[in-house]
Amino acid sequence: MFRAALQLSVSGARSLTRSRPQYTASVAARSYSHGKQETDEEFDARWVTYFSKPDIDAWELRKGMNTLIGYDLVPEPKILDAALRACRRLNDLASAIRILEAVKDKSGPHKEIYPYVLQELQPTLNELGIPTPEELGIDKA
Amino acid sequence: YTVSQSTAVSKRQTEARGVAKVEEYTLPAYFDRRESPLPDIKFVQQLSPEQKSLKEKEKGSWAALSKEEKIALYRISFKESFAEMDKGTGEWKSVVAGIFFFIGFTGLVVLWQRKYVYGDVPHTFDPEYKQKEVQRMLDMRINPVDFFFPLLLLNDFGSLLPLKVMYHK
Numbered sequence: 001m002f003r004a005a006l007q008l009s010v011s012g013a014r015s016l017t018r019s020r021p022q023y024t025a026s027v028a029a030r031s032y033s034h035g036k037q038e039t040d041e042e043f044d045a046r047w048v049t050y051f052s053k054p055d056i057d058a059w060e061l062r063k064g065m066n067t068l069i070g071y072d073l074v075p076e077p078k079i080l081d082a083a084l085r086a087c088r089r090l091n092d093l094a095s096a097i098r099i100l101e102a103v104k105d106k107s108g109p110h111k112e113i114y115p116y117v118l119q120e121l122q123p124t125l126n127e128l129g130i131p132t133p134e135e136l137g138i139d140k141a
Numbered sequence: 142y143t144v145s146q147s148t149a150v151s152k153r154q155t156e157a158r159g160v161a162k163v164e165e166y167t168l169p170a171y172f173d174r175r176e177s178p179l180p181d182i183k184f185v186q187q188l189s190p191e192q193k194s195l196k197e198k199e200k201g202s203w204a205a206l207s208k209e210e211k212i213a214l215y216r217i218s219f220k221e222s223f224a225e226m227d228k229g230t231g232e233w234k235s236v237v238a239g240i241f242f243f244i245g246f247t248g249l250v251v252l253w254q255r256k257y258v259y260g261d262v263p264h265t266f267d268p269e270y271k272q273k274e275v276q277r278m279l280d281m282r283i284n285p286v287d288f289f290f291p292l293l294l295l296n297d298f299g300s301l302l303p304l305k306v307m308y309h310k
Contacts, residue, residue, distance in 0.1 A: 098215075133224075137212075138224065140224055
């Protein structure tokens, strides 16, 4: 419990002190007192590999997404890119839009994260023809 | 003493006994949650023919879909968007209104009680009696206060008085 609180405060302090957007995935969900800690890059690479599986099935996409959103971080654009491409392989446009909504919701009070993520994903969104929730007007209740 | 090799029920036995009805609560459920963006099942389970053809079109290029079609696809899979599921219900207004209503009702009950239930207060509460009571207490020197006089005193209004204005002792 305290680990989680420390993580939250660390990530909160991090976002306050950094002036430029630094939205890399925070350190791994588990903090061991011994053993190797997973770096941010390893974390990202692991998740990109997960979503890049060519024959990923719908359950794995859902499981991966729900797990990823459960972490105390906003996923890197490259992870989301892999997830969106997995949606394309599964012919699931609705999930792709839902993922974008979830990213915006996950950033919470940090309003600058979502536009940054969209900006990074714009080539993919254009290539796959994925609309943003704002374009569809479902971002308003 | 025989040991059975397998505890699995044979197919013949299953067909003879029948299979239990699948209860609805045992199946995966749909729910909109912030922390779980992709639910286990789609929201709309039985697709109409238009929806089925739309699903077929989804297999092609998504850029070819119109905005309405994209929204329709979203609504097949999901009931409420994040914005819709997060918005407040305004239930607090009903709660506050209910609180005020019942406080008011209680006030009416209390007023009715005062009039119809309680008798008169004792005569010892009359203003004249109270005045005589206080005078008697003063005459008897009830609870004399002996203390070292501070340089400044507080009078009844809570403001400071200089020493020369003292209470009658």
